Amino acid sequence: MQALTNRSRAVSRKPLTFMESLYLPAILKGMLITFSHIFKKNPTVRYPEEKRPFSPVFRGLHVLNRDEEGRENCTACGLCAVACPAEAITMEGAERMEGEEHLYREEKYAAKYEINMLRCIFCGLCEEACPKDAIYLSETFAPANFTRKGFIYGKEELLIPHPIEEPEAFAKAKGLNKEA
Numbered sequence: 001m002q003a004l005t006n007r008s009r010a011v012s013r014k015p016l017t018f019m020e021s022l023y024l025p026a027i028l029k030g031m032l033i034t035f036s037h038i039f040k041k042n043p044t045v046r047y048p049e050e051k052r053p054f055s056p057v058f059r060g061l062h063v064l065n066r067d068e069e070g071r072e073n074c075t076a077c078g079l080c081a082v083a084c085p086a087e088a089i090t091m092e093g094a095e096r097m098e099g100e101e102h103l104y105r106e107e108k109y110a111a112k113y114e115i116n117m118l119r120c121i122f123c124g125l126c127e128e129a130c131p132k133d134a135i136y137l138s139e140t141f142a143p144a145n146f147t148r149k150g151f152i153y154g155k156e157e158l159l160i161p162h163p164i165e166e167p168e169a170f171a172k173a174k175g176l177n178k179e180a
């Protein structure tokens, strides 16, 4: 039969020597390799009890930022959505009404802001593109979910806790994240 490549090799069928036919040397050799691993450091990480430190350049789940007064930074300018190579970000802008100055920092804000975590490739370009320090990628990741819909994160999931109303949760979120 004609070979498709020249990589085929004829299998050696020479008879086993006496020592080879005992199989014991090969078994002992295999056991020695196994035994040598007993004294080596176990590389297994027992997650979630044990957590491996993230790399300083790790990019995880997004956080929508607030300022020190708790006002949302995002102005729904759309630059993050334009920069996103995966088209994972969608938003709807709205005008800030009178009396809402304590909620939103600028005259325009994102009434709806969604990121599809199944599309996202965690490249960080949205963070780079944002002129308002309104979005950044944290040192955590999206937990497993049973439905595709569960991976579409809205403002409820993305907004950082309020720094005045929930100072502990805010500090924790900030502490978990790289500089924002």
Ligand code: SF4
Binding pocket: 080, 083, 084, 085, 086, 087, 088, 089, 115, 119, 120, 121, 122, 123, 124, 125, 126, 127
């Ligand atoms: S990290 Fe990258 S892929 Fe994910 S939403 Fe931001 S720009 Fe899009």
Ligand code: SF4
Binding pocket: 073, 074, 075, 076, 077, 078, 079, 080, 081, 091, 110, 129, 130, 131, 132, 133, 134, 135
């Ligand atoms: S997160 Fe930043 S870039 Fe994206 S819409 Fe809001 S202000 Fe604009």
